[in-house]
Amino acid sequence: xxxxxxxxxxxxNELSLEHVEVISTSGHPVVYGEWLKVPGKPxxxxxxxYDVQPVDPVAEWVSPPFAPTIRGDYIFARGASDMKGNxxxxxxxxxxxMRNGGLPINVRVLFEGEEEIGSHNLEKFVESHKEKxxxxxxxxxxxxxxxxxxxxxxxxxxxxxxLEVSVYGPKTDLHSGEFGGAIENPAKVLCELIAAMHDxxxxxxxxxxxxxxxxxxxxxxxxxxxxxxxxxxxxxxxGVSQLDGEDGFSTLERLGVRxxxxxxxxxxxxxxxxxxxxxxxxxxxxxxxxxxPHQDPKAIEEGxxxxxxxxxxxxxxWDIKKFSSVPAVLMSRxxxxxxxxxxxxxxxxGVKPIFRLGGGTLPVVGVVQEKLGVDAVMMGFxxxxxNLHAPNERYYLPNFSRAVESYIRFFEAISHER
Amino acid sequence: xxxxxxxxxxxxNELSLEHVEVISTSGHPVVYGEWLKVPGKPxxxxxxxYDVQPVDPVAEWVSPPFAPTIRGDYIFARGASDMKGNxxxxxxxxxxxMRNGGLPINVRVLFEGEEEIGSHNLEKFVESHKEKxxxxxxxxxxxxxxxxxxxxxxxxxxxxxxLEVSVYGPKTDLHSGEFGGAIENPAKVLCELIAAMHDxxxxxxxxxxxxxxxxxxxxxxxxxxxxxxxxxxxxxxxGVSQLDGEDGFSTLERLGVRxxxxxxxxxxxxxxxxxxxxxxxxxxxxxxxxxxPHQDPKAIEEGxxxxxxxxxxxxxxWDIKKFSSVPAVLMSRxxxxxxxxxxxxxxxxGVKPIFRLGGGTLPVVGVVQEKLGVDAVMMGFxxxxxNLHAPNERYYLPNFSRAVESYIRFFEAISHER
Numbered sequence: 001x002x003x004x005x006x007x008x009x010x011x012x013n014e015l016s017l018e019h020v021e022v023i024s025t026s027g028h029p030v031v032y033g034e035w036l037k038v039p040g041k042p043x044x045x046x047x048x049x050y051d052v053q054p055v056d057p058v059a060e061w062v063s064p065p066f067a068p069t070i071r072g073d074y075i076f077a078r079g080a081s082d083m084k085g086n087x088x089x090x091x092x093x094x095x096x097x098m099r100n101g102g103l104p105i106n107v108r109v110l111f112e113g114e115e116e117i118g119s120h121n122l123e124k125f126v127e128s129h130k131e132k133x134x135x136x137x138x139x140x141x142x143x144x145x146x147x148x149x150x151x152x153x154x155x156x157x158x159x160x161x162x163l164e165v166s167v168y169g170p171k172t173d174l175h176s177g178e179f180g181g182a183i184e185n186p187a188k189v190l191c192e193l194i195a196a197m198h199d200x201x202x203x204x205x206x207x208x209x210x211x212x213x214x215x216x217x218x219x220x221x222x223x224x225x226x227x228x229x230x231x232x233x234x235x236x237x238x239g240v241s242q243l244d245g246e247d248g249f250s251t252l253e254r255l256g257v258r259x260x261x262x263x264x265x266x267x268x269x270x271x272x273x274x275x276x277x278x279x280x281x282x283x284x285x286x287x288x289x290x291x292x293p294h295q296d297p298k299a300i301e302e303g304x305x306x307x308x309x310x311x312x313x314x315x316x317x318w319d320i321k322k323f324s325s326v327p328a329v330l331m332s333r334x335x336x337x338x339x340x341x342x343x344x345x346x347x348x349x350g351v352k353p354i355f356r357l358g359g360g361t362l363p364v365v366g367v368v369q370e371k372l373g374v375d376a377v378m379m380g381f382x383x384x385x386x387n388l389h390a391p392n393e394r395y396y397l398p399n400f401s402r403a404v405e406s407y408i409r410f411f412e413a414i415s416h417e418r
Numbered sequence: 419x420x421x422x423x424x425x426x427x428x429x430x431n432e433l434s435l436e437h438v439e440v441i442s443t444s445g446h447p448v449v450y451g452e453w454l455k456v457p458g459k460p461x462x463x464x465x466x467x468y469d470v471q472p473v474d475p476v477a478e479w480v481s482p483p484f485a486p487t488i489r490g491d492y493i494f495a496r497g498a499s500d501m502k503g504n505x506x507x508x509x510x511x512x513x514x515x516m517r518n519g520g521l522p523i524n525v526r527v528l529f530e531g532e533e534e535i536g537s538h539n540l541e542k543f544v545e546s547h548k549e550k551x552x553x554x555x556x557x558x559x560x561x562x563x564x565x566x567x568x569x570x571x572x573x574x575x576x577x578x579x580x581l582e583v584s585v586y587g588p589k590t591d592l593h594s595g596e597f598g599g600a601i602e603n604p605a606k607v608l609c610e611l612i613a614a615m616h617d618x619x620x621x622x623x624x625x626x627x628x629x630x631x632x633x634x635x636x637x638x639x640x641x642x643x644x645x646x647x648x649x650x651x652x653x654x655x656x657g658v659s660q661l662d663g664e665d666g667f668s669t670l671e672r673l674g675v676r677x678x679x680x681x682x683x684x685x686x687x688x689x690x691x692x693x694x695x696x697x698x699x700x701x702x703x704x705x706x707x708x709x710x711p712h713q714d715p716k717a718i719e720e721g722x723x724x725x726x727x728x729x730x731x732x733x734x735x736w737d738i739k740k741f742s743s744v745p746a747v748l749m750s751r752x753x754x755x756x757x758x759x760x761x762x763x764x765x766x767x768g769v770k771p772i773f774r775l776g777g778g779t780l781p782v783v784g785v786v787q788e789k790l791g792v793d794a795v796m797m798g799f800x801x802x803x804x805n806l807h808a809p810n811e812r813y814y815l816p817n818f819s820r821a822v823e824s825y826i827r828f829f830e831a832i833s834h835e836r
Contacts, residue, residue: 054694060590103824112793117692144596147650158595162693171657172478173808177576177708177778178562181678182652183670184662187703188612195613198606241587244602244733251600260599263606264696270704274535275580275741276472277706277779277809278682285605286688288695290595315662323693360595361695389696390591 001028001113005049008111009033011091015098017109028113032132035098036106044104044337045135045374046047046094047114047364048087048142052079053389062089074394081386084404086141087111089381093407104415108135112364115142119363125365126371137337137414138368141407143380146229147357148396151345151406153338154358156256157365159291159301159328162264163171164321165308166284167189173269173278180279182314184315187268190283193311196251197287198262201319202246204261204289207303214293214330216257223355224252237385256357258292275371288324290361297325306373329376330368337377340413345379348406379410419446419531422513427451427637429509435527441540443821450550452619453516454524460754460832461524463553463792464512466505466560467533469611469814470497471807473524488528492812499804503813504559504821505529507799507811511825516798522833524543526553527832530782532533533560536550536742537781544782544789556693561798564647564774569758569763570825571775572796574674575616576602577709579718580682582739583608584702589700591687591696598697605686608701608774615679615705620664632711632748634675635761637777643668645772672761674775678708681781706742708779715743747784747794758831759824763797766824797828 005022008031012020034255036043042086055065055078056382068077073244095258097103110133112122126133146152168184170179199205216224231251235243245254254260264287269280289304291297298363306319333355345353358378365376381403387393425439426449430438435451446469454461473483474495481487491504496769515521523724528551530540543549563568587604588597617623636641637769649669653661663672672678682705687698707722723738730736750756751773754809763771783794805811 030490042820054688054690056688056690057591101591136719160595160695162695171660172805172810174656175778175802175808176678176680176682176706176807177578177641177776178673178802178806180673180680180708180777181676182672183656183658185680187684190684191609191612192610192679194606202680238592238597238601240587240601240733241735242733243600244731245600255596255598260594260600262594262598262603262695262696262697263609263686263701264594265689266605266608266701267686269473269682269683269687269700270472271683271685272472272474274680275470275704275706276807277578277580277680279680280683282809283681283684284689286693288594288693290598311649313662315539315658315660317659360593360596365643383591384596387590388593388596389694390593390699392425392590 001051004390005029005031005113012109015091016093025125027121029079030108030125031111034108035103037102037325038104038106039252041105041132042136042417043108043409044139044414045133045138046090046107046109047138047140048083048090048111049113050111050248051116053116056271057391062392063302072309073397075397076394077390078393080393080395081382082388083142083380084394085384085400086380089403090141090407092404093411096404096413097406105411105413108133122364123367126367130371133372135372136376138374139337139410140362140365140376140378141380143363143378144382146227146354146383148383148399149349149351150228150361151349151351151353152356153283153341154356156293156333156360157329157358157360159295159297159326160288160324160361161297162288162324163304164284164323165275166282168282168283168317168318170279173281176277176279183279184313185279186316186383187283189316190268190285193308194263194285196311204259206307209259209300211305212258212294212296224256224357227252227354227356232267239242253360257292257297259292262288264288276397289329290359293328293330295328297327303324326363327366329369331375336414336417337376340410341377341379343413344406344409347409379406402405419469421533425467426468429734430527433509433513433762440724441563443543445524445539448543449529449666450527450742451528453521455520456524459836460554460835461526461552462555462557462829462832463551463554464508464525464527464556464835466501466529468529469531469534470500471534480697480810491815493815494810494812496811498811498813499800500806500811501560501798501800503818504798504800507818508559508825510822511829514822514826515829521829523829525602526551540782541785544785548789551790553790553792556792556794557755558780558783558794558796560780561796561800564645564772564798566801566817567769568646569767569769570774571748571759571771572774573749574711575776575778575780575796577713578706578714578742579709579715580706580720580742582704583739584700584737586682586700586735588697588699591699594697601697602731603697604734605701607734608686608703609829611726612681612703614729624725627677627718629722630712631677637717638730641773642674642775645774646668667778673777675710677710677713679730680706682706708748708777711746711748712730713746715745717779719743731813736799744779747787749793754832754835755791755793758828758835759795761831762824762827766825767822792823797824824831
């Protein structure tokens with residue numbers, strides 16, 4: 001992490017950004033630089049993150065996750081798409097302007113190191129650096145487009161509530177022949193708890209889970225339906241035999257408009273090769289919920305706890321750990337930044353970008369909206385099929401120059417907007 | 419494993435057993451020795467195993483699993499109770515006789531190295547060494563008593579069917595924000611499959627699971643009810659807040675008479691510290707069933723497969739691996755060996771042993787019954803609270819001399835039986 005932060009600060013100095021700093025937080029440091037030389041023009045706060053997801057299961061990587069390898073049209077590495085490809089593209093766009101006499105606008109550049117673990121220290125950082133981060137436009141380079149030739153702009157980001165539930169049975173693993181059948185098995189209880197979290201129509205059964213969910217306007221629904229990505233194309237990208245989800249909603253609606261609940265991990269007892277005949281002492285599940293406007297993560301967590309409290313049998317103990325709790329964000333489609341981004345993408349791709357509802361979570365967007373009063377523009381070039389968060393993460397190289405061009409044009413378009 | 423086999427063969431030579439051999443199999447070797455010097459007297463085949471269970475979760479051991487450590491009345495080590503304590507006791511009993519002029523009967527001694535993984539090569543070994551293993555009495559030293567002062571003799575051993583079920587979703591882990599909610603989650607499916615394997619009365623729901631289950635005679639049920647172990651004592655040994663199991667049966671019935679289904683392990687997705695927001699590519703459960711007379715492991719496996727086939731949704735693929743498939747065994751309570759064991763235990767403990775239904779599985783018992791036509795005597799001194807198959811396995815040292823005495827008296831009692 002420190003080497004990543006150091007690389008960024010040297011790069012920012014190379015670009016002749018000023019006041020470049022590696023600023024420590026309670027967690028991983030923030031890297032900051034600025035160039036504020038065009039009075040009267042807007043200031044863009046460029047955001048990225050230099051942390052990445054864990055690499056496991058590492059055995060499934062074709063080439064080592066930290067030895068970037070080009071195969072065909074892709075560069076493979078952990079972080080290639082989330083988000084070092086986009087990060088290098090936006091820095092290259094800044095470099096292009098600087099080498100040609102300087103930017104047409106003012107910029108502040110901020111990379112954090114905790115996006116993949118919930119940006120826990122960012123809120124406090126923004127709160128205590130409001131003056132330093134003052135801007136007219138917030139550009140996040142951590143974003144996706146819909147397809148290699150389908151530029152899009154997300155005007156929402158889902159929130160997330162990431163919990164870990166542990167169920168405890170006997171004090172220690174017990175012999176399944178001498179105890180099994182006469183005591184509760186915590187792995188069985190955990191499975192029962194998880195199994196009942198969805199009903200047969202694919203709806204989440206947690207109390208009050210859907211109460212605050214925003215319904216889409218007819219215009220938004222029509223815009224979403226215009227997305228030129230068929231269910232069949234999405235199925236192929238996902239690599240599954242058939243799609244599945246909440247009844248009554250299209251795939252794009254399931255991914256953008258609807259909240260979801262996913263099991264991210266399960267662990268209990270003996271999982272090595274072969275057999276071990278035990279009643280395990282405990283079982284653990286990592287469970288995350290993607291939240292949509294206007295769900296309140298605190299209320300959803302309370303509903304989750306209430307569900308477990310009511311449903312867990314008295315034969316076991318349980319606890320819940322919380323790792324992330326981030327609300328969803330809605331952004332204006334009519335901001336200065338959105339107009340500029342739309343123009344830039346159309347020029348680089350030759351196609352008007354579509355507006356979409358983002359499925360992922362970017363905590364900084366809500367923080368900046370709340371603390372700095374600025375809506376984000378999420379313009380990045382990762383693709384859904386890039387294996388984000390998975391083995392063999394990759395970045396589509398033919399789009400790299402389009403990415404750089406888009407960012408160059410974005411800064412130019414901003415300069416004309418005021 | 420080879421060092422264990424070597425230690426045994428040297429020990430058998432020390433005891434002046436003859437024809438001591440380490441005999442290779444397709445798996446771990448069998449160690450054999452014999453002393454056949456008392457024509458006209460019965461021959462006892464003494465059985466033990468020198469393999470042990472895996473040690474994980476190794477972090478929970480107070481002292482290292484392979485550094486035997488005495489604390490209080492116990493020696494702690496992996497295998498202390500299952501079954502090196504009993505193994506050393508029975509070898510010590512042989513030693514006592516040999517140092518005092520020789521045994522009053524004939525013995526053959528056999529230790530295998532694959533009991534904990536289902537004794538897969540033992541059936542073939544016994545089949546091809548029928549002459550070498552010919553005996554009147556089969557003594558397994560791998561057995562439990564009911565309590566420190568409650569000697570007991572099991573006249574049944576449950577069978578086992580150990581399976582591993584894997585459920586496959588997308589080809590690779592996928593980003594839960596970009597795909598979650600629009601594709602099936604294999605961890606969720608696995609939980610649904612497991613959750614429905616028991617109904618609300620604690621009965622297993624697999625097709626035809628109970629069809630062949632033997633019902634107990636009134637006399638057996640009365641004998642079982644006489645066991646001086648209260649539900650409260652058992653609850654404390656298990657270390658749980660309350661007992662649980664199939665409705666309509668006592669704890670002792672649940673453990674001996676009734677078949678059970680237990681989840682022994684669960685694994686899916688990300689299980690490290692913190693969070694990783696994915697839809698996992700697959701999920702795995704280790705599931706074992708303890709079988710009772712007269713359930714047929716093949717028929718039970720067929721029922722299990724039918725259950726998964728009917729219940730798994732078409733959105734996932736799945737497969738099932740089999741690790742063990744052993745039928746349950748019933749033994750006569752009126753054999754030569756049972757009489758001798760009963761006398762020996764009463765003399766050593768000062769209490770008449772009770773007959774009990776064994777909860778565990780000992781594949782050799784069925785093999786010997788079928789191939790050699792001899793019922794087993796299961797006389798060992800492990801205790802239910804010894805943490806068998808669990809961290810901090812231990813052996814209760816005050817019973818070690820009683821164990822040696824019981825085996826000494828057993829060989830003597832056998833010599834008087836004919």
